[in-house]
Amino acid sequence: MIAYMKELLRKYKEGSISVEEFDALAYRIERTPDDVIGSILAEDWNDCSQGGMPPGRKRRKISGILRKYSFWTGLAACLFLAVSAVLFMRLADYEAKLSLMASREVTVRSGNAGQSSVVLPDGTNVILNARSAITYSSDFCAGDRTVTMSGEGFFDVAKDHGRKFIVIAPDMEIIVHGTKFNVYAYPESEYSEMSLVEGSVSIGCKGSIIPVSPNEKVILSRKTGKFSVSRTDNELETSWMKDRIVFVHEPLSHVVEVLERRFGVQINCDSGISLSDRYTGTFKDCSLTDIIDVLRMHYGFSYRIKDNHIILTH
Amino acid sequence: MIDEKKLISSIKLGGGNKDFKILYDYYYPGLYQFCYSYVKSSEIAREIVHDSFVRLWENRDRLDESRSAKNYLFTISRNQLIKEIRRQMKNPLLRDYIEFAGGIGTDARIMYDYDTFVAGVEKAKMALSPRQREIYVKNKEEGIPVKEIASELGIGEQVVRNQLSAALSKVRAVLVRMFGNIDEIIIISIVILWEICRKSFSGML
CATH class of the missing domain: 1.10.1740 (Rna Polymerase Sigma Factor; Chain: A)
Structure with missing residues (x-):
């Protein structure tokens, strides 16, 4: 009986349960005491991979510790590690890890509005959207080219057959060989995504690797931790870099976020406004007030502007 | 670690x-x-x-x-x-969502999860008349059977059933408009099937 309930629970969690099965599950749960449900949950929880820390953070912490020491200690450490690296190379392939530990980090942050452009030491071009950051180590060109980023960025990666280019975003690792792609990974969003314009990349997350072809995008839901792959023409994904803003069936909450980033303003919505209402439309060369006016007509709200604050009221 | x-x-x-x-x-x-x-x-x-x-x-x-x-x-x-x-497990709205989700594709389910569905239903409820909304909330959200609603409101069971079915079709119409972009045809056909089933079973409710 418990085995059947577990099977139903698994389907329910995955979202593949039918209504009849859901009724059967509800019936069983109601008649099962707390301690039995508790032990099923405990088993499931123990099977869960521990925590959810993105793979990039560990390295960042190590170099954070190193940064506390002086330049000379750092230099000594570098030399020591370089020597050790040579010695270790014969024993095992530790070189990459050690040189990563010895490196300093460079972080580029974009402002509250608009875009900034960054050229990495290898010639890779990155356009960052507002409120985004990219971090790379000073010995970026030594081993694999690894960058850590959050927010949104468009990458045009310089070709280098010898060395991989790896982007570590909050929930995913993107492994690249010379290509163009867009990453959307703001920490406050419910999902992160990567859309590929040219070339080929693989995405690694929680032990699985997903190969991606051009004009495909991978969306990771932060609610479920699951990936989905779908087709795209990249029009929507890269519109933030052009003088256009494109929304396709997006909830108002997302529209507001995009406008905040694009124009560097803060938009507050009154509780009477339904943030899940969806909007579809393209704005070309429009000022913020032009766009708000169109949205006002669409949603029937009113607004007032005070400095950098916009308040939407019903 | x-x-x-x-x-x-x-x-x-x-x-x-x-x-x-x-x-x-x-x-x-x-x-x-x-x-x-x-x-x-x-x-x-x-x-x-x-x-x-x-x-x-x-x-x-x-x-x-x-x-x-x-x-x-x-x-x-x-x-x-x-x-x-x-x-x-006792939430009728979640049961409704599962019924609804059964009809859309696996990919669509990631975007159209229970939260989105609830927001859609909330919006759809605005389109109902006060009486319809009252009956809808009692039956679909609080799980009160038609018979009890009828005696509570002092109206006939058939009246409650009619109001409920009118409320449901309005809610569905709004949901279809909201989720319209994904698999409109599939959803519409599910809604139609749903209504047919409901109508034919309404005598047994």
């Missing part, structure tokens, strides 16, 4: 918010996903996870370094999670 023992003993000894934050950042996504998978509502899941961390923090002086934080967090969140699972 984080050095959990060290973190726990430092938190226990009155060590700062910083160590707690490391633990929080490390376990939050996993615990949130775990709870969400059982309750299907981001609001409820967030509440459980938040309460669990608050309780872990409040009881920090009684922590035992030999137990893992993973173990602690589960023990703390377990009862609240079970309570919420029991509640969701």
